[in-house]
Amino acid sequence: MSTGPRVVGQRLPRLDAPGKVTGTAVYAADFALPGMLHGKVLRSREAHARLLGVDAARARTLPGVRAVITAADVPDVRYGGALKDETVFARDKVRYVGQPVAAVAATTREAAEAALAAIDVAYEPLPAVFDVEAALAPGAPLIHEAWPTYTAIPILHREGNVCNRARIVAGDVERGFVEADRVFEHRFRTGMVHQGYTEPRAAVAVWDTSGQVTVWSNTQLPFEIQNTLAEILALPPSKIRVIVPGIGGGFGGKLRVGVEHFAALLARRAGRPVKIVTTCEEELTAAYPRQSTRVELKTGVTRDGRITAKAGRIWFDTGAFAGSGPGVASVATLVLAGPYRIPNLLIEGYAVYTNKTNCGSFRAPSGPQANFAVESQMDMIADALGLDPLDFRLKNIVREGDEGPTGQVLTAVGLEECLRRAAAAIGWADRRPTADRGKGLACGWWTTTGGSSGVYVKLNPDGTVALNTGAAEIGTAALTGAAQVLAEDLGVDLADISVVSADTFATPFDFGAQGSRTAFAVGNACRAAAADLRRQLCALAAAQWGVAAETLTVRDKHVVGDGKRIALVELARLSQASGGGLIAHGTFIAPPTAYDAKRVEAHVYPAFHSPSFHAHAVDLSVDRETGEVTLHRYVVAQDVGFAMNPTYIEGQIEGGVAQGLGQALSEEIVYEGGRVLNPNLTDYKMPTTLDLPRVESILVEHPSPVGPYGAKGVGEPPNIEPPAAVANAVAAAVGVRVTTLPITAEKVALALSGEATP
Amino acid sequence: MSFECHEPSSVTDAVALGARFGEEGRFLAGGTDLIIQMRRGKVGPRHVMSLHRVSGLDRIEADGAVRLGALVTHRTIERCPAFQGPLQALVESAAVVGGHQIRNVATVGGNIVNASPAADVVPVLLALDATVTCLGPDGERTLTLDGFLTGPGQTARRPGELLTSVRFDQLPPGSATAFVKAGRRKAMEISVVCVAVRLTLDAAHARCQEARIALGAVAPTTLRARAAERALEGQPLTDEVLRRAGRLAAGECGPIDDVRASARYRRLLVETLVPRALRRSLERIGRAA
Amino acid sequence: MSRLALSLRINGETHEVLTAPHRTLLDVLRDDLGLTGTKENCLEAECGVCTVLLDGRAVNACILLAAQCRGRDIVTIEGLASGGELHPLQRAFVERGAVQCGYCIPGMILSAKAYLEECPEASEDGIREALAGNLCRCTGYQKITEAVATAARELYGGRTTQ
C-alpha cells in the first residue's frame, strides 16, 4: 500500500458534474408531477398596517383557481427558531411590504396571478420604523406589541424592538482604555444584501390518502423543514417527507421555510400537487437576506501598537421577525472581537426589529459586516500610529494556545502563516505601486458549525458502495469530499461511491448543509461508517477462512490477510446470500468547545468550533474622477486544516470572494419608506465575469484535531474579508476611507471631490 | 401578458397592421425592452406585431450617407467594418449594450423608439445629427432624431407608424467620435451616465470646426449639450477648453436622484466624462492624420 | 384565448406545438417539451441561465416569444452531448472543476459554444466578455473561464492564449 492518502486530498472531479453539464440533473425548480397546480402568494403592500380584512370571495370563482387560503384557513401557530414570532400569513397586522397575506393555486401561473389580483385587502396604516435608529428611539412603535408572550429560548435578552442583545465581557474594558496611549473611535455601516442563488426558492407538495405530505424543495435543511412543517401543519414529523432534488445555490438563503408551507397548505386544500417558485421580485423583497448593520468600535492601543481594550457594538436590522437575528447577533461578537489578543473586551450584538423583510443567514452570517468594521479600523489605527498594517496585525494576532475572546483555547492557529503568505503573494512591500493604485489586507477567523451527522453506507452487489446521507449537496462538492473520505477509508475509488442524499424518510438525520460543516461532519460520519463496514467485511472474510478478524485488513477493493485475499464483490455476494447484505452506520457530533461561561450573556454561539483563520489581499486601482474601482489581483491564504479536494476548495474560495466583492462594491437592497427600490436584477448588481479579478488561493494546512484528516470548515470564510480588504486598498490607493458598504464609485468620487464624507 | 401575436412578412404588411391597431398595437423587434415592460405591467398592448419575418430592415448601407435599417442589431453594428474609423463611437456604444444574448437580438430601432434617456446608441446617433424615417398609412416622414425624442419613453412617432431607418452623413476629414459610459459594474449596466461626442477640426487641425456632445441618463431625453458645444467651436482644443465644456455640460443637464445614482454624482460624471470623450476623439483624429 | 401552431426545430428535431401567443421559448421548452436543462430565474434577460442558441447565437429564452422562433434552429443543453459522449466544453467543465451548484452551467456552456464558434482563438478577456451576460453566484467564474479555454484548445488546437 502506498503511503499517504490516495483519494482524499486529490483533485478529483465531483460526482454530480456530468448530470449538471448535460442538463439532466433535476432541480427543485424543474420538478413536476402530473396534475400539478401552480401556487402564488399575495403579499402585503404596506410596511406596517392593521389588517382590516382579506376578501378572497371573487378570487375563488375565477377560472382555473383550485384553492385560495388566508390566515383564516390555516392553523394559528407561531413558529420560528430561537424566537417563535412568525405566522404563515399576517394576522391582525402586516409588518413589512412583502409579508404573505394569502395564497392561491390554479391550473396555470397566469390564472394564479389573476386570482391574486382579485383578492381585496383592506389596510389601516400604522406608524412604521425603517431602520435601527428609529426602532430604538424612545417611544418608537413596537413591531411586536405582544413580544413578552412569545416563546423563546430562555437565554435571549429581549426588550421591545430588540429581540436579542448578546454580550461578551472580558477583563475590564475601562481600565484597558486607561492603559492605552491612544483610543480610537469609529463608526461603520453596511447594506442589506441577497444571497443571489441563481435558482429561485421552489417547492412541490403532494398529499397521499393516508394524510402524509411529500415536499420536494431546494432547501439546505430538509430535517429543519420537516420540523417546521410539522409545527405549521400541526402534524407529527412522521407525516412529513421532505426530499431535496438538485439545488441551484443556497448560501444560507434556503435554510428556513420559504415556500414549502404554502405548497403544502395549498396542496392539502386543492387535493392536487402544488408547485411554487418565487419570482425575482419576491426574492429581493421577501426572502432572507443579510442584515444591514451599524457598528461602533472603540479601541485602545499603546504607542508601540499593542491593543489594550476594545468596546464594540453592532446593531443588526433583522426586519419584521427575529429569524436568525438573535444567533447572528451572537456570532457577530466573536467576529467583532477579532482574531486578536485583547485582554479587555466589552462587545455587544443587537438584533433589532424594523418594518422590513425578515433577514436571515448569508454565508458567514455577520462575518463580512463585523469584519469590515474591525479590519478597516485596524488599518485606520495603523495609519494613525505610523505602523505598517501588516506589522500592526502581526503584533496583535492570536497564536497557538492563546485564549479566544470567550476563553476558548485556540489550537491549530494558522493565522500568522496566512497573513505572511497573502502579503508576500500580493507584493506587500510595494503597497502603492503607482498613482491611484493600492493594496489592502484583511484577516479574520470563523467557525466550523457543529451539529450531528449520520450516514449509512451500503455495499452494493458489485462491490461498490452507496453513501446515504441526510445532507443536501448545495453545490460546494461537500458530498464529493465526504465520498472521497469514504473511498479512502474503504480502499475503493471515488468512482465506486454513489450518493443518495437529503430525504427525511430514507436518509439518516443530518444537521444540514450550513455553517461550513457539511464535508467536515459528514466526512467524519463516513470515517465512522467506514470503520464499521471494514469490521463487518473482515468478520465475513474471517468466518470464511476461519481466522481471527483482527488479522485482516481492507485494502484495494479486497479484504486481505493470512496470506489470502477476497474481493469486495465476492463478499457482497456472500453477504447477500447469507445475511441481508452489509450496511454500516456512522455518526458524528463535534465535541463541545470549552469556554468561560462568565464572559457571555444572552449568547447563542459562545465559541468557534475548529476555528479557521484566513487573510485576504487585494491589488486595485481607483479612477480618481469617476471613483470607479478596478480589481487587478486577489489573494486568499486560508487555513483549511487539510484540503480534502483542492479544486473545490479553490472553488469555494473563488466563489466566496466573488460574493464578498459584490457586497464590497456593488450590491445593496435599497429601501425607501419601507419599499425596495431595486427589486430586480437590473438594479441589484451582482458581479459579472468582467467585474472580478483572478483569485489566487493559498491553502494553508494546520490540521484540526477533530476534522476528518484534519480538515476545517472552508465554505463560508472566503466571503468574510473582501469588503475590508477592498476598503483598505481603496484608502491606500487614493487616501479615501469609505466606512459604509457598498463602496460605490459614487461614494469614492464624491469623497475625492470633497463633496461628501463617505 | 395576454395579446394577439402577428407576424407580418413585409414592411407593407407591418405598416398595414400598425395602422389597423394604432395605440393598441406594438411592434416587437428584439423584445429586450418590450417583453420586460409588458411583464412588469408597464405596457399592455392587445396586439404584438413581431418583425422577425420582415426582411430588408436589417441592413447597413454606408456608401454615401449611412443608413441603418431599424432592425439592425447591436451585434451587427459592433462588427460593421464601416464603423471602425471615425464612426467608432457607434461600435463603442453598441458593444456595451447588455451582454451577447441581448446584443444578438436587440435592435437600433428598438433602442430609439423605446426612448429611454439611458439608451446607449441613441446619444451617438444624436451626436451624428441623425434623422429617423417613419412609415405610416399616410406615407413616409423623416424627422431629426433630436425632434423625435420627446420624453422618457416618448417619441413623435404616430400610433402605428413603423420606424424603418436611421440615417446620418459621413463625417468630413478631420473628424472622430467617442462614447464613454459609467455604471456600477463593468458589464450588463444601464448607463448611470453616458456621453457621446463628435469633433471635426479645421483643415489645419488647429481649431474645432464643429462639435456635438450628447448626454444620456441626465435628462428626460437623451440631451444635446449645446452650450458646451458652442464653447468648443472655433476654439483651439486645449485641455482647459475641454474641461470648460465638461463644466458647461454639467450645468446644462438636469439629472435626478434614483436608485442607480444621485443627481450630484451624475453631474460630476458629466463634468469628467465629457472632456474624457473629447480627448479620446482628439487622439483619434491625431492618429488618423 | 387564441393559440398559435408552431413548428420548432430543437436539437435537430422538429416539434409541433400549440401555444398561447404570450408564451416564451423558455415556457415551451420547460413546460411543454420537458426540456428543463434550460433554466429559469430572473425572466428579465439579466442572469443568462435560460441561454439557448438560436441559429447559432446565444439568446435569452425567457424574453423570446416562441412565435419568434418559428422555423429557426434552436439548440439547448440537451442537444450537446452526442451518443453518450460529452461535448468537449462539457468535459472541460467537469474536469476543470467549473461546476458547483450547476444551475448556471447549461447557459454558460451554450454562451461559450457560440463564442468559440465565432472566435476559435479564444483569449481569457474574450471568454470573460462573451460570458458577461451569464451570472454565476458559486464559482467566481475563474474555473469556468479556464474550462472554456481548455475546450477551445481541444476543439481548435493549440491556438488559445491565456
Ligand SMILES: Cc1cc2nc3c(=O)[nH]c(=O)nc-3n(C[C@H](O)[C@H](O)[C@H](O)COP(=O)(O)OP(=O)(O)OC[C@H]3O[C@@H](n4cnc5c(N)ncnc54)[C@H](O)[C@@H]3O)c2cc1C
Ligand atoms: C439585460 C438587458 C440589458 C440592457 N442593457 C442595455 C444597455 O446597456 N444599453 C442600452 O441602451 N439598452 C440596454 N437594454 C435595453 C434594450 O436592449 C435596448 O434598448 C434595445 O436596443 C432595444 O431593442 P429591441 O429590438 O429589443 O426593442 P424592442 O423591445 O423590440 O422594442 C422596444 C420598443 O420599440 C418599439 N419598436 C421596436 N422597433 C420598432 C420599429 N421598427 N418601429 C416602431 N417601433 C418599434 C417597440 O414597440 C417597443 O415599444 C438592455 C435590456 C436588457 C433586457
Ligand code: FES
Ligand atoms: S431567466 Fe432568462 S436571463 Fe434570467
Ligand code: FES
Ligand atoms: S455553479 Fe452555481 S450559479 Fe454557477
